[in-house]
Amino acid sequence: MADHGTSRFHAGQTALIALVPEVEPAVQAWRERYDPAARAGVxxxxxxLFPYLPASRIDTHVHSALTDIIGRHHTIHARFATCGRFPGVLYLTPQPQAPLRRLTLDITHHWPxxxxxxGHFADIIPHLTIAQDQPDTVLNNIETHLHTTLPLTTHITTIDLITHNGTTWQHHTTFPLRPDKP
Structure with a gap:
């Protein structure tokens, strides 16, 4: 979860994330070294969506609404074939991006x-952060190595709510996406 300089993680923050275990072998060493979220347990x-509601606001009504909103969206099939960049940040670009954008927009429509x-960025750009706050030479090196493992694919079937306890991110709740039709 790139924080893009908006804030560092603190107790009570929450986030909604799509776990992508299929890419972990290709990115784990880089993320552990260069991504603060990985070092904080993500x-x-x-x-x-980051940040989401403060942990103190997560209750049965929020759970019910998230179950409904997320459950209206189908399993997301994504392919990672390219890297992208923000200033000082390297990430993998999931394709297609539209299903992830729609999900984020639906959640933010319910919780504006x-x-x-x-709200620091005008566009929603789904991405899997590999490294942050690094010079281009480091990002270029990582990208060169990653291209030897791409493309990678994933099938996202759930969205997880995670909370920060002041030191690390902890799993809170898993919300299923609607399964594909047989």
């Missing part, structure tokens, strides 16, 4: 007080 993921990255 596995390879695509951020759906939770715009992605606190």
């Amino acid at each position: 596995p390879a993921h695509i951020t759906v 007080e939770t715009p992605p990255y606190q």
Whole structure:
């Protein structure tokens, strides 16, 4: 979960993420070294919404609404074939991006007080962060190595709510996406 300089993690923060275990072998060593979220306990993921509601606001009504909203979206089949960049950040680009954007928009429509990255960016760009706050030479080296493992694919069937306890991110709840039709 790239924080893109908006804030560092603190107790009571929450996030909604799509775990992507299929890419973990290719990115784990890089993320552990260069991604603060990995060092804080978050596995390879695509951020759906960060920050989300404060942990103190997570109750049965929030769970029910998330179950409904997330459950209206189908399993997301994504392919990672390219890397992308923000200033100082390297990430894998999931394709297609539209299903992830729609999910984020549906959640933020229900909770408009939770715009992605606190509203600091106009566009929603789904991504799997590999490294942050690094010079281009480091990002170029990582990207060169990653291209030897791409493409990678995933089938996202759930979205996880995670909370920060002041030191690490902890799993809170898993919400299933609607299964594909047989």
